[in-house]
Amino acid sequence: MAPPLIEMQDISRTYVMGDNLVHALRGVDLTIETGSSVAIMGTSGSGKSTLMNIMGCLDQPTRGSYRINGKNVGVMSKSQLADIRGRMIGFVFQSFNLLSRTSALENVEMPLMYQGVSGGKRHERAMAALEAVGLKGREDHHPSQLSGGQQQRVAIARALVCEAPIIMADEPTGALDTKTSFEVMGILQGLVAQGKTLIIVTHEADIAGYASRVITLRDGLIIEDKAQAPVDAAKELARVTAEKEAADRALAARKGERAS
Numbered sequence: 001m002a003p004p005l006i007e008m009q010d011i012s013r014t015y016v017m018g019d020n021l022v023h024a025l026r027g028v029d030l031t032i033e034t035g036s037s038v039a040i041m042g043t044s045g046s047g048k049s050t051l052m053n054i055m056g057c058l059d060q061p062t063r064g065s066y067r068i069n070g071k072n073v074g075v076m077s078k079s080q081l082a083d084i085r086g087r088m089i090g091f092v093f094q095s096f097n098l099l100s101r102t103s104a105l106e107n108v109e110m111p112l113m114y115q116g117v118s119g120g121k122r123h124e125r126a127m128a129a130l131e132a133v134g135l136k137g138r139e140d141h142h143p144s145q146l147s148g149g150q151q152q153r154v155a156i157a158r159a160l161v162c163e164a165p166i167i168m169a170d171e172p173t174g175a176l177d178t179k180t181s182f183e184v185m186g187i188l189q190g191l192v193a194q195g196k197t198l199i200i201v202t203h204e205a206d207i208a209g210y211a212s213r214v215i216t217l218r219d220g221l222i223i224e225d226k227a228q229a230p231v232d233a234a235k236e237l238a239r240v241t242a243e244k245e246a247a248d249r250a251l252a253a254r255k256g257e258r259a260s
């Protein structure tokens with residue numbers, strides 16, 4: 001039998017702050033299978049980002065074991081960790097983390113440059129990733145020339161371009177309005193439908209509703225882990241758009257009555 005995609009056992013992470021120890025994670029056991037969509041919730045300071053950073057091989061636990069695809073992350077060197085990040089994980093952040101002086105296209109090409117992919121292939125794959133998130137025609141725009149939702153879609157394209165099987169997103173809709181959040185979640189759900197594994201940190205119950213599993217942290221421990229039928233973001237977007245159009249039409253009609 002294939003090992004689970006993600007397998008954490010008794011993961012703890014303690015930060016040393018002068019004379020004090022901060023126990024950000026205090027013994028987390030967590031298994032995530034390929035193709036699932038998992039929302040991680042919990043109040044501020046409960047350990048969500050700490051957990052995500054360890055899962056994403058950006059940080060090492062103080063105690064416990066972590067395996068990706070059966071491979072023990074704890075014994076890996078820095079370059080092995082970088083390699084596994086590059087091949088296995090695409091990251092999406094709350095603040096998009098795009099390079100401001102470069103085009104959407106160049107932002108998406110960046111991870112391929114690190115992997116030594118040739119110029120022609122880079123261009124082709126970055127264009128395809130931008131098209132997949134609905135940004136065809138926007139490739140020459142700089143981040144400041146794009147809306148928040150479009151910037152986040154560039155970030156998703158950048159996370160996709162390496163064809164990593166896991167997408168990790170820390171508050172990906174935190175800086176977006178409700179309608180744009182639906183759009184971004186629709187794209188992320190589409191990736192899950194294609195077989196990717198999505199792990200998303202969020203404060204918002206609405207956003208967690210798009211996942212098929214919700215894990216809640218409190219004080220560095222998992223206090224709840226439940227499966228659910230995910231809400232369909234594309235349907236939700238269609239509903240909100242229709243409601244807005246109806247409201248706009250009603251407003252226009254009232255204006256028309258007053259004018260006549």
Ligand SMILES: Nc1ncnc2c1ncn2[C@@H]1O[C@H](COP(=O)(O)OP(=O)(O)OP(=O)(O)O)[C@@H](O)[C@H]1O
Nearest residue numbers: 015017022024042043044045046047048049050051
């Ligand atoms: N680099 C660090 N050094 C010291 N303490 C840290 C560090 N990073 C996080 N912590 C502490 O660890 C705990 C968990 O932090 P973490 O960032 O994981 O919380 P979070 O659930 O992501 O919160 P938020 O919702 O506010 O982003 C907090 O008490 C925080 O102060």
Ligand SMILES: [Mg+2]
Nearest residue numbers: 048049050170
């Ligand atoms: Mg956080």
